[in-house]
Amino acid sequence: MKDTDFRLYGLEPADEHTADLYDSTWVSDFKTISQHDVGERSFIVAFDASATWGYPNMPNLASFDVVRDSSQATFSMRRSEHATFAFAQNWLVNRGCPPDKLAPIVDVPKPADELTIQVEDRIRNSGERLEIVDYQVIDGDDTEGWSIAVDRQDKDLPVRLFIEELQPDPYTYTVREGAFADHAAAESWLEDRSTPLPEAPEYRVDAEALRKHAALARTTSLPPMPSPAPAAPAAHLNTSKSLGRSL
Incomplete structure (x- = not known):
């Protein structure tokens, strides 16, 4: 996994919440699992490597919604922690990220x-x-x-x-x-x-539905096969040999 790049060089926090959150986010601890960029906005799911040595059983996935404003040289950041990947995706989908854009980009x-x-x-x-x-x-x-x-x-x-x-x-x-x-x-x-x-x-x-489908398949009979036409006498055939049919 690669280190998460929030692309914040030269930018300052746009609000107090972002400033506090960024100060408590050790960037080197996060490794990107999936990311979708739309202009100056990034939707990111990252693995928090610090969770392995943090307090016991802490969640090790984090979702980030980062919005940059280059015209003002500022950025805003929101973050949510999760125990499973699908809920990390859900949080970003609810904030406007297309669900099909959050597939993992690393070997997971x-x-x-x-x-x-x-x-x-x-x-x-x-x-x-x-x-x-x-x-x-x-x-x-x-x-x-x-x-x-x-x-x-x-x-x-x-x-x-x-x-x-x-x-x-x-x-x-x-x-x-x-x-x-x-x-x-x-x-x-x-x-x-x-x-x-x-x-x-x-x-x-x-x-x-699957059980009903299986039951229907078992009880549905096939159309009757046509009866074979009577065989013509063939005394010259070797009757010691049988004809096999492969169904």
């Missing part, structure tokens, strides 16, 4: 299966539907990041737990989403993990 783990792609796509394009209330990164023998969010559009199971797990060999990862009635239930599952992650209703629809 690949999604392990179609469900991971589906869950990440839901996160990335969820707008402000999912409100993060807690997150954590576990880095050790098991590498994992999880985020607890509130789904503003679900009244029955509003608390969602998103878990990202890395498989070093092969270099892939999975993301799963569980649904809970409240925050306490999600935390209890995280501590215990003796049962499968409760399935989120968004994916039950797809699973049911």
